[in-house]
Amino acid sequence: MELSAATPITPMLAKAVDVVPEPDGVPGGLSYEPKWDGFRAIVYADGETVEISSRGSTMLTRYFPELVDAFSRLLPQPCVLDGEIVVRTANAGGERLDWEALSQRIHPAASRIRTLSQQTPASFVAFDLLSQGDESLLDRPFGQRRAALETLVAGLPAPLHLTQTTTDVGLARRWLVEFEGAGLDGVVAKRLDAAYSPGKRVMLKVKHHRTADVVVRGYRVHTSGRGVGSILLGLYDAEGELRNVGGASAFSDARRLELVDELEPFVLRDEAGEIVVAETERNRFSSGKDVSYVPLRPSLVAEVRYDQMEGSRFRHTAQFFRWRPDREPRSCTFEQLELPAAYDLTRVLV
Known part of the structure; x- marks a missing residue:
C-alpha cells in the first residue's frame, strides 16, 4: 500500500x-x-x-x-x-x-x-x-x-x-x-x-478511572427531541458556589425517557408553572449549537465515573453510575477529588 x-x-x-x-x-x-x-x-x-x-x-x-x-x-x-x-x-x-x-x-x-x-x-x-x-x-x-x-x-x-x-x-x-x-x-x-x-x-x-459524587444542575433534551440527552454536573467550591464541572451522557433510548420522569420533581419552574430554560456559556466549540438546558433544583446527587480533571472540569464526558440519595448536595465539593502527584513532563519525553 x-x-x-x-x-x-x-x-x-x-x-x-x-x-x-x-x-x-x-x-x-x-x-x-x-x-x-x-x-x-x-x-x-x-x-x-x-x-x-x-x-x-x-x-x-x-x-x-x-x-x-x-x-x-x-x-x-x-x-x-x-x-x-x-x-x-x-x-x-x-x-x-x-x-x-x-x-x-x-x-x-x-x-x-x-x-x-x-x-x-x-x-x-x-x-x-x-x-x-x-x-x-x-x-x-x-x-x-x-x-x-x-x-x-x-x-x-x-x-x-x-x-x-x-x-x-x-x-x-x-x-x-x-x-x-x-x-x-x-x-x-x-x-x-x-x-x-x-x-x-x-x-x-x-x-x-475514578468516581465522584456530584450535584445534578440540569439536563439537556436529546437531539431527537425525546428524553434526556445529557445531565449537567456541578461541585461546590470553597466559597460555597456551585461550579459547572461537565456532563454525563451515553444513555440508552429507554433510559433517556426514564430520566425525564426521575428528574421531573426537581425541575425549576416560574410562577406560571412553566419550565425555566437556561443556557450554558458559549465557547468556540459550541458556536451554532443549542446550549439551552432545563435547570434543576440542586437537590439531587449522582455518582459518576471520570478519568481526569482539566482545570476545574472533567477532562472527558463522565459516565453516570448511580443516584446517591444518602449524600447531601452541599457535601459534593472539589475536596473529594483525587489529584495526581505532580510529575515533570521532561522526565517522560526523550
Missing part, C-alpha cells in the same frame, strides 16, 4: 481494558508505552512537502506551521509517522501537557495561528513508523517498526520526540500512576509481532 496525504490512512486504534495486561501467553510479547493526551496525527513527509492528518483524516497542517518546519528540517528521509501532537506548559511541578492550550490551536484565522505557534508551540511525539523511503512498513511486526523508528528519530532535537517503551509490565504499571502527574492519559500495550491494522482496535489501552 502506497501511503500519501492524498489518500490518508486511518490510524490503528486501541480498545479499553481495566488493568495493564500481563505479557504472559501473548505471542511475541507486549510492548508498553505512555498514552499521550493530545491530537493523534499521521505525518506524511515526502522530502519536499509535509502534511499532517488527524485521526479522522482531517488535515491539520495549517494549524501547526512550527511542526511543518521542524519535520522539513529534521527528518533525514521521506517517511510516514504515527504519533501525537501535544503542547507543553510549565507549572509548579515542572512541565506538563496542556490540553486547553492545544485545543486553542485549531483556529480559523491565519494571523492567530501564527501567534499561537510562537506563544504555545506544539511538540510531536512519535510512536510508530508506517513507511520509510518508498517502502511501506504496515505488514512488518511492531518490533521491527519500532526499531526502524528509533534509528530514524532517536537523537533528533525538539520539537520532535520518541515515546518511551518498555517490555517490563511492572514499570508500565508505575508509569500509569506517575505519568498522570505530567498530564498523560494512561498506558498503551502493543503486541510486538502485530502488523499495523488501520482503523482496527488491536492495541490495548488502560486509562485512569
Whole structure:
C-alpha cells in the first residue's frame, strides 16, 4: 500500500481494558508505552512537502506551521509517522501537557495561528513508523517498526520526540500512576509481532478511572427531541458556589425517557408553572449549537465515573453510575477529588 496525504490512512486504534495486561501467553510479547493526551496525527513527509492528518483524516497542517518546519528540517528521509501532537506548559511541578492550550490551536484565522505557534508551540511525539523511503512498513511486526523508528528519530532535537517503551509490565504499571502527574492519559500495550491494522482496535489501552459524587444542575433534551440527552454536573467550591464541572451522557433510548420522569420533581419552574430554560456559556466549540438546558433544583446527587480533571472540569464526558440519595448536595465539593502527584513532563519525553 502506497501511503500519501492524498489518500490518508486511518490510524490503528486501541480498545479499553481495566488493568495493564500481563505479557504472559501473548505471542511475541507486549510492548508498553505512555498514552499521550493530545491530537493523534499521521505525518506524511515526502522530502519536499509535509502534511499532517488527524485521526479522522482531517488535515491539520495549517494549524501547526512550527511542526511543518521542524519535520522539513529534521527528518533525514521521506517517511510516514504515527504519533501525537501535544503542547507543553510549565507549572509548579515542572512541565506538563496542556490540553486547553492545544485545543486553542485549531483556529480559523491565519494571523492567530501564527501567534499561537510562537506563544504555545506544539511538540510531536512519535510512536510508530508506517513507511520509510518508498517502502511501506504496515505488514512488518511492531518490533521491527519500532526499531526502524528509533534509528530514524532517536537523537533528533525538539520539537520532535520518541515515546518511551518498555517490555517490563511492572514499570508500565508505575508509569500509569506517575505519568498522570505530567498530564498523560494512561498506558498503551502493543503486541510486538502485530502488523499495523488501520482503523482496527488491536492495541490495548488502560486509562485512569475514578468516581465522584456530584450535584445534578440540569439536563439537556436529546437531539431527537425525546428524553434526556445529557445531565449537567456541578461541585461546590470553597466559597460555597456551585461550579459547572461537565456532563454525563451515553444513555440508552429507554433510559433517556426514564430520566425525564426521575428528574421531573426537581425541575425549576416560574410562577406560571412553566419550565425555566437556561443556557450554558458559549465557547468556540459550541458556536451554532443549542446550549439551552432545563435547570434543576440542586437537590439531587449522582455518582459518576471520570478519568481526569482539566482545570476545574472533567477532562472527558463522565459516565453516570448511580443516584446517591444518602449524600447531601452541599457535601459534593472539589475536596473529594483525587489529584495526581505532580510529575515533570521532561522526565517522560526523550
